[in-house]
Amino acid sequence: MFEKYLKQLKEKNLKVTPQRLEILKYLDEHRTHPTVDEIYQNLKKNNPSLSKTTVYNSVETLDQYNIIQSITITGNEIRYDFNREMHHHFLCKTCGEIIDIDVTCPMQDNMLNCKHQIDEVHWYFKGICKNCLEKER
Amino acid sequence: MFEKYLKQLKEKNLKVTPQRLEILKYLDEHRTHPTVDEIYQNLKKNNPSLSKTTVYNSVETLDQYNIIQSITITGNEIRYDFNREMHHHFLCKTCGEIIDIDVTCPMQDNMLNCKHQIDEVHWYFKGICKNCLEKER
DNA sequence: TTCTTTATTTGTAATCTTTACAATTTAACA
DNA sequence: TGTTAAATTGTAAAGATTACAAATAAAGAA
Numbered sequence: 001m002f003e004k005y006l007k008q009l010k011e012k013n014l015k016v017t018p019q020r021l022e023i024l025k026y027l028d029e030h031r032t033h034p035t036v037d038e039i040y041q042n043l044k045k046n047n048p049s050l051s052k053t054t055v056y057n058s059v060e061t062l063d064q065y066n067i068i069q070s071i072t073i074t075g076n077e078i079r080y081d082f083n084r085e086m087h088h089h090f091l092c093k094t095c096g097e098i099i100d101i102d103v104t105c106p107m108q109d110n111m112l113n114c115k116h117q118i119d120e121v122h123w124y125f126k127g128i129c130k131n132c133l134e135k136e137r
Numbered sequence: 138m139f140e141k142y143l144k145q146l147k148e149k150n151l152k153v154t155p156q157r158l159e160i161l162k163y164l165d166e167h168r169t170h171p172t173v174d175e176i177y178q179n180l181k182k183n184n185p186s187l188s189k190t191t192v193y194n195s196v197e198t199l200d201q202y203n204i205i206q207s208i209t210i211t212g213n214e215i216r217y218d219f220n221r222e223m224h225h226h227f228l229c230k231t232c233g234e235i236i237d238i239d240v241t242c243p244m245q246d247n248m249l250n251c252k253h254q255i256d257e258v259h260w261y262f263k264g265i266c267k268n269c270l271e272k273e274r
Numbered sequence: 275t276t277c278t279t280t281a282t283t284t285g286t287a288a289t290c291t292t293t294a295c296a297a298t299t300t301a302a303c304a
Numbered sequence: 305t306g307t308t309a310a311a312t313t314g315t316a317a318a319g320a321t322t323a324c325a326a327a328t329a330a331a332g333a334a
Contacts, residue, residue, distance in 0.1 A: 016330075053322085056320095056321065076319085077319085078320085
């Protein structure tokens with residue numbers, strides 16, 4: 001059940017703790033780009049001794065080791081994404097949902113060859129999602 | 138001296154206040170993507186009665202009316218950019234500087250024609266800037 | 275298994291950014 | 305000059321994140 005996450009932690013020589021496994025599982029099963037508070041509130045139900053600081057520490061570590069990805073699209077809070085493969089995000093300013101966007105750009109390689117060392121690429125699009133557009137009519 | 142900013146405000150039917158003019162001037166002359174606090178601390182020197190809430194309110198309004206642009210690259214705080222023309226940003230994780238990046242992508246039009254209504258496009262790149270790379274050696 | 279070391283977890287308090295709100299002031303216009 | 309609506313101000317509150325020290329637990333050695 002947790003083998004997949006366990007493997008990811010071991011590959012990076014990170015200690016395997018129940019908290020980290022639960023957080024990874026939650027992120028894997030909830031691809032809605034949750035905040036620390038969302039993760040915490042939900043995991044606390046079955047793990048009452050969980051501390052919010054642990055969630056902060058864990059997602060920071062998992063992000064540093066490229067096991068998960070952090071998303072700063074809203075500006076109000078950091079969100080986390082289990083999917084760390086190259087993909088991008090759309091924020092609906094009406095419903096607040098963050099939708100995955102898959103585009104690749106032929107120019108991107110040019111970018112990556114510029115004078116700076118580029119480790120992360122984030123594209124954020126903002127507007128109104130198609131569901132909210134339909135409701136508006 | 139303030140004619141340019143005055144015109145931008147009047148075009149959007151926004152009231153012209155000394156605070157808004159000073160904030161616009163500061164952002165125009167400091168293209169370093171400052172935070173609210175940076176703007177506030179600097180303008181306070183010559184305008185001791187300035188309130189930080191005014192800076193928050195003003196940048197929010199200016200952003201809403203597309204006079205300035207907000208940048209959420211760091212996740213810790215919102216930064217503001219006088220230049221609202223299409224351009225992108227690179228965050229150096231070593232020195233913290235945010236550098237303008239000018240790339241356009243032929244795929245972008247495809248994106249803009251997708252099912253969602255896209256109002257804003259932000260590309261954020263993170264890594265180590267060329268200055269910091271040189272110092273590392 | 276047990277012991278040891280080191281990293282992680284936990285809870286509390288502190289910090290930092292942003293928002294809420296009501297009173298005061300001011301810009302815009304008649 | 306007077307009126308009205310909007311902006312500014314200061315204070316307090318809220319929300320997100322970090323600091324820190326004590327307690328706990330994981331990993332590897334004995």
